[in-house]
Amino acid sequence: MGTESFKFVWKAIRYHREQGKEVVHTPAFIIAIKDKNTQEVFPHPLTHFLYKKYHRSSGSVNTELTVAQIIVPFLNFVLNKVEDKSSRYSSVKGLDDLCVTHANEYLKYCVEEKGNKNKTLEIKENILSKFYKYLWDEKVLKNKPTFKLTTIRTGNDIRQVFKLDFIYKKTDETLLREKVKRKDLVPRSHISNEDRSLIRLHYIHEILYIAKHETPDIAFGVALQIFGGLRKGEVINLNRTSFTSQNGQRYGVEGLIVHIRDRQKELFSRFNNVATVQVKNPRDQACLIDPMLNYLYKYHFEVMLKKKRKLKYSNALFYDMEGNSMSADTYDKRFLKLKNAYLGMLLGTSGRYEEYLDFSETKWRSHVGRGAFTNMCLDAGFNEKQTAVLRGDKSTKSMEAYFDVITATYNIRKALNLLRPDSYGHIENMALPRDSKMWKEIQEFNVEV
Numbered sequence: 001m002g003t004e005s006f007k008f009v010w011k012a013i014r015y016h017r018e019q020g021k022e023v024v025h026t027p028a029f030i031i032a033i034k035d036k037n038t039q040e041v042f043p044h045p046l047t048h049f050l051y052k053k054y055h056r057s058s059g060s061v062n063t064e065l066t067v068a069q070i071i072v073p074f075l076n077f078v079l080n081k082v083e084d085k086s087s088r089y090s091s092v093k094g095l096d097d098l099c100v101t102h103a104n105e106y107l108k109y110c111v112e113e114k115g116n117k118n119k120t121l122e123i124k125e126n127i128l129s130k131f132y133k134y135l136w137d138e139k140v141l142k143n144k145p146t147f148k149l150t151t152i153r154t155g156n157d158i159r160q161v162f163k164l165d166f167i168y169k170k171t172d173e174t175l176l177r178e179k180v181k182r183k184d185l186v187p188r189s190h191i192s193n194e195d196r197s198l199i200r201l202h203y204i205h206e207i208l209y210i211a212k213h214e215t216p217d218i219a220f221g222v223a224l225q226i227f228g229g230l231r232k233g234e235v236i237n238l239n240r241t242s243f244t245s246q247n248g249q250r251y252g253v254e255g256l257i258v259h260i261r262d263r264q265k266e267l268f269s270r271f272n273n274v275a276t277v278q279v280k281n282p283r284d285q286a287c288l289i290d291p292m293l294n295y296l297y298k299y300h301f302e303v304m305l306k307k308k309r310k311l312k313y314s315n316a317l318f319y320d321m322e323g324n325s326m327s328a329d330t331y332d333k334r335f336l337k338l339k340n341a342y343l344g345m346l347l348g349t350s351g352r353y354e355e356y357l358d359f360s361e362t363k364w365r366s367h368v369g370r371g372a373f374t375n376m377c378l379d380a381g382f383n384e385k386q387t388a389v390l391r392g393d394k395s396t397k398s399m400e401a402y403f404d405v406i407t408a409t410y411n412i413r414k415a416l417n418l419l420r421p422d423s424y425g426h427i428e429n430m431a432l433p434r435d436s437k438m439w440k441e442i443q444e445f446n447v448e449v
Contacts, residue, residue, distance in 0.1 A: 004083050008075040009034045010068035011041060028055055029064040031072060046071070046095075049134050070127045077106045095135065096142050103128045104168045111168070126152075129163045182364035183371035185226075187355055197379045201290075204372060207342055208292050212299070214341040218326075218334045220300035221318055225369030228258055228287040229377075229391045232366050236326050237263045237279050238317045240305070243297075251297045258285040260392070267316055267325040276328035281392045288376060295442045335366040 011032050014025045030047040034040070049071070054064050078098070081089040088105065091097055107124060110116040116124070132145045147162040185203040186196050193199060204226055211219035221235040238258070246255030262279040264271075271277065287293060300317075308319055316325035326334075346356035370391065377387040 005036050006033050007036060007079065008032070008044070008072045009041060010065070010072050012065075027061045029061065029068045031068060031075075046075075048138075049131060053130060053134060066123075067127050070124050071131055074103070074106050074128065074131075077109060078102055081105075096140055098132070098135065098141060099143055100132070100145050100164050100166075103132065103164055104166055107166065108168045125163065125166055126161070129161070132164055133162050180362050182359075182362040182368050184375045185368060185372045186375070187358045189354070189358070197376070200372060200376065200379075204290075205292055207338070208296065210342050210345060211338050212296065215334045215338045216299070216304055218318065218331060218338070220296040220304075221331070222335070222338070222366065222369060223293045223296045224258065224287070225366055226372050227290055227293045227376075228256075228285050229370045229373035230258065230260065230285065231280060231370060231392075232328055232331055233277055234260045234279050234285075234392075236277060236318055236328060236331055237261065237267065239263060239266065239315045240301075240317055241315070242317065251294045252287065252289070253294050255289060256287040256293070256297070258287060260285050267313055268327070270324065271327070283392050285392060286390065288373070288380075291442055332365065339364070 009032050011030050012027065013030055014027050016023050017026055018024070029050060031044045031050065032041045032047075033044050035042075050064050050067060054067055078089065078092065081102075082092050088101065092102075107121060107128075110121060110124065129147070132141070133147065135141045136144055146165040148165050149160050150163040151158060151160050184191075184200070185207065186193075186200045187203070190196055190199045208219060208223055208226070211222050215222075221230075224230045224235055224238075225232070237260070242259045242261075243252065244257040244259065245252045246257065248254075260279060261282050264277060268277045305317075308323065311319060311323045313319075313323075313325045318326040318331070320326050320330045343356060343360050346352045346359060374387060374391060377390055378384075382390065
């Protein structure tokens with residue numbers, strides 16, 4: 001495979017080829033060997049793998065680079081093991097001695113030492129499998145690797161590929177280190193609690209309380225995600241005329257409909273890449289009723305928006321520091337500040353360390369609000385189809401979806417018994433650090449409207 005004075009590298013090049021009567025300078029990548037002492041670089045025959053499998057078919061030099069950036073570290077991993085005289089690599093004298101064990105060992109290293117996530121590991125698996133298949137087809141390997149035929153779906157494209165029979169995932173428990181994605185605001189210790197609907201409200205109100213103080217510019221947006229199931233992109237696409245309050249009441253006290261539309265041209269004309277500010281499913285969204293949502297609705301319009309000066313988009317609902325309509329990236333950063341403030345509060349409050357561990361050891365961003373909304377709908381008695389409609393998920397059966405909208409919207413009233421129960425004082429009695437002035441404002445607000 002080499003000596004201690006050499007290592008594998010990838011290198012960008014341009015080669016000349018004729019295209020009609022013109023000479024074209026074509027970019028490409030090669031795999032090479034670098035002399036550590038002299039720094040000289042020598043092209044390696046494995047470059048043929050990049051050329052045959054990617055350069056001629058993909059048409060993207062970035063694809064070649066991605067592959068080279070995976071194959072080169074793998075080869076250097078094996079090279080280092082040989083140089084360290086590792087027992088499992090004692091028989092490796094060249095590329096022809098590679099076997100599936102070495103790929104498994106490398107991916108295990110990527111988990112334990114590099115902390116690669118499953119998505120990254122999947123990409124590496126696919127490329128290493130193609131690399132081994134190439135080596136076998138080119139009659140380089142002495143022993144035939146064990147492949148399994150795997151179906152891969154990319155959008156509407158379905159194809160079958162040969163994949164190495166990897167075992168590292170099945171045997172290596174370190175993959176479990178990846179944080180579990182949080183889908184609700186109820187701590188795991190209360191998931192089976194019969195009062196979990198009230199417990200969920202406890203944590204929802206608490207987080208929104210922190211948001212009102214720490215990130216007031218997005219507090220109403222977070223509330224809309226929780227009580228309306230809105231996605232982040234749908235929140236930042238709202239403008240000041242996106243709301244209809246029911247029964248002639250202000251601030252959605254008797255029900256709130258959010259008109260979710262794609263307003264990229266109106267709000268985000270400054271962006272060339274609008275992938276993160278798109279609306280997935282335009283619709284009219286009914287929100288669950290809660291006094292905190294109504295309070296933050298009023299606070300946003302009557303306090304936050306009136307503070308803004310020199311606005312570049314006068315009809316936008318959420319703004320950044322420069323007066324631009326707030327981007328998805330800025331919203332993410334603001335929510336991260338809210339999350340860290342909430343974790344800090346839990347950590348600094350006596351008797352709440354277990355809750356801090358629960359929220360800190362799971363992975364969650366603003367999308368957790370949509371998860372909390374889903375669980376509130378299910379706990380309120382909506383079936384899965386009604387909940388899907390309320391979430392704004394697309395249905396292939398438009399007529400059934402139409403009737404479900406009617407039924408689910410009507411059943412919002414039924415949810416009122418859970419979200420504003422007669423035993424509301426039960427929530428008040430839970431250990432919840434609250435700003436007495438703010439909660440007095442909420443109570444007075446509810447009486448006023």
